[in-house]
Amino acid sequence: MDxxxxxxxxxxxxxxxxxxxxxxxxxxxxxxxxxxxGGGKTLAATLPWLYRRRFHPDPAVRAATPRWLVAVLPMRVxxxxxxxxxRGWLERLNLHGDVGLHVVMGGEGQVESRWRLAPExxxxxxxxxxxxxxxxxxxxxxxxxxxxxxxxxxxxxxxxWVFDExxxxxxxxxxxRQLEGLRRALGTALPCASMWMSATVEPxxxxxxxxxxxxxxxxxxxxxxxxxxxxxxxxxxxxxxxxVADPRRYAQQVAAALDGSHRPGxxxxxxxxxxxxxxxxxEALAGAGPAELVLLHSRxxxxxxxxxxxxxxxxxxxxxxGRIVVSTQVVEAGVxxxxxxxxxxxxxxxxxxxxxxxxxxxxxxxxxRLLWASPPHPGPYDADDVAAAESALRKxxxxxxxxxxxxxxxxxxxxxxxxxxxxxxxxELFDTL
Numbered sequence: 224m225d226x227x228x229x230x231x232x233x234x235x236x237x238x239x240x241x242x243x244x245x246x247x248x249x250x251x252x253x254x255x256x257x258x259x260x261g262g263g264k265t266l267a268a269t270l271p272w273l274y275r276r277r278f279h280p281d282p283a284v285r286a287a288t289p290r291w292l293v294a295v296l297p298m299r300v301x302x303x304x305x306x307x308x309x310r311g312w313l314e315r316l317n318l319h320g321d322v323g324l325h326v327v328m329g330g331e332g333q334v335e336s337r338w339r340l341a342p343e344x345x346x347x348x349x350x351x352x353x354x355x356x357x358x359x360x361x362x363x364x365x366x367x368x369x370x371x372x373x374x375x376x377x378x379x380x381x382x383x384w385v386f387d388e389x390x391x392x393x394x395x396x397x398x399x400r401q402l403e404g405l406r407r408a409l410g411t412a413l414p415c416a417s418m419w420m421s422a423t424v425e426p427x428x429x430x431x432x433x434x435x436x437x438x439x440x441x442x443x444x445x446x447x448x449x450x451x452x453x454x455x456x457x458x459x460x461x462x463x464x465x466x467v468a469d470p471r472r473y474a475q476q477v478a479a480a481l482d483g484s485h486r487p488g489x490x491x492x493x494x495x496x497x498x499x500x501x502x503x504x505x506e507a508l509a510g511a512g513p514a515e516l517v518l519l520h521s522r523x524x525x526x527x528x529x530x531x532x533x534x535x536x537x538x539x540x541x542x543x544x545g546r547i548v549v550s551t552q553v554v555e556a557g558v559x560x561x562x563x564x565x566x567x568x569x570x571x572x573x574x575x576x577x578x579x580x581x582x583x584x585x586x587x588x589x590x591x592r593l594l595w596a597s598p599p600h601p602g603p604y605d606a607d608d609v610a611a612a613e614s615a616l617r618k619x620x621x622x623x624x625x626x627x628x629x630x631x632x633x634x635x636x637x638x639x640x641x642x643x644x645x646x647x648x649x650x651e652l653f654d655t656l
Contacts, residue, residue: 359384398644405433519535
């Protein structure tokens with residue numbers, strides 16, 4: 224079937240692609256995709272691959288495009304949301320019977336593994352970092368040891384890896400980079416490639432001993448900044464600090480600020496650094512006003528989490544009292560949610576930028592505000608990183624900022640040194656003695 228990339232995108236998601244997404248469909252996925260939050264990275268990672276694999280007019284391009292797309296995400300909520308979106312795209316393209324969709328997460332009972340029955344079939348994998356990367360290292364979590372070499376072989380031959388929100392990957396970032404470098408050095412049965420995506424990463428952060436440079440990077444161009452994406456790029460929010468006079472009544476003072484800032488018919492999102500403080504804030508908000516209250520964090524059981532995620536991410540009735548969602552880092556990155564008012568505790572600057580990307584994400588909010596406060600304790604983050612972010616936020620007091628402007632701020636973050644996977648380590652993964 225002949226279909227242009229623009230026609231594919233419009234049929235799948237109802238609107239034309241951005242210019243940088245067209246470039247990916249034309250040239251292929253780069254090593255690094257650096258696009259501000261809300262810039263359409265999920266579409267950019269999925270539909271260009273699908274176009275080049277199934278619809279590109281050049282048979283050589285179709286043959287050279289890996290048969291599997293493996294999207295690695297840092298959080299379960301993001302996995303669930305992404306899988307739902309991709310499933311809808313495949314259904315609207317009438318491809319759900321031809322292109323498999325596999326969700327790979329822990330805690331879901333028996334891990335789905337139908338991909339082994341038809342490894343030649345084109346498929347999209349959406350899963351968490353631990354489950355997918357462990358399989359590529361011959362150590363699949365929640366899987367039988369007998370299946371480890373099967374998954375290792377399948378996930379290291381003819382696969383396009385996509386790692387989203389790399390600032391949250393921790394030691395998995397150098398591991399994934401090294402694994403890609405070793406695939407290139409040792410060779411694979413079918414060509415593989417990897418792409419890393421983030422709004423807050425520099426190419427230097429991807430340098431490892433066996434993959435010492437980033438060969439290709441895509442960013443927004445002038446056509447993106449002047450086109451339909453402009454509305455999102457120029458969406459502003461005014462920075463305001465929430466003063467905390469008595470740390471012993473921290474939750475009550477933040478709750479009062481949120482109750483006073485919340486507007487009927489809108490979404491207010493509060494992101495706390497710990498589950499404990501999120502619970503305390505929800506308790507302090509109870510009875511404060513008519514707005515619907517939702518608590519969302521990583522410790523709920525599967526059904527409770529799914530129900531709360533649906534309530535948190537659902538459409539807000541503009542004629543109603545609105546909704547206040549109290550959450551943790553589970554909505555920090557990638558989750559497609561747009562709040563008129565967003566509160567965040569001070570955190571390392573990349574986390575602040577990501578959280579701010581949930582405020583006026585779609586550019587439609589009038590008078591959006593980014594509220595913040597100094598947490599009683601810096602944990603789980605480094606105290607110096609939190610202090611640096613607080614200093615940067617104080618300088619922006621009362622200023623209307625955009626997502627790109629926040630991302631362009633130079634705020635120090637302590638580098639963390641992680642162990643690095645080397646060739647010897649990879650080969651020893653197969654030592655069964």
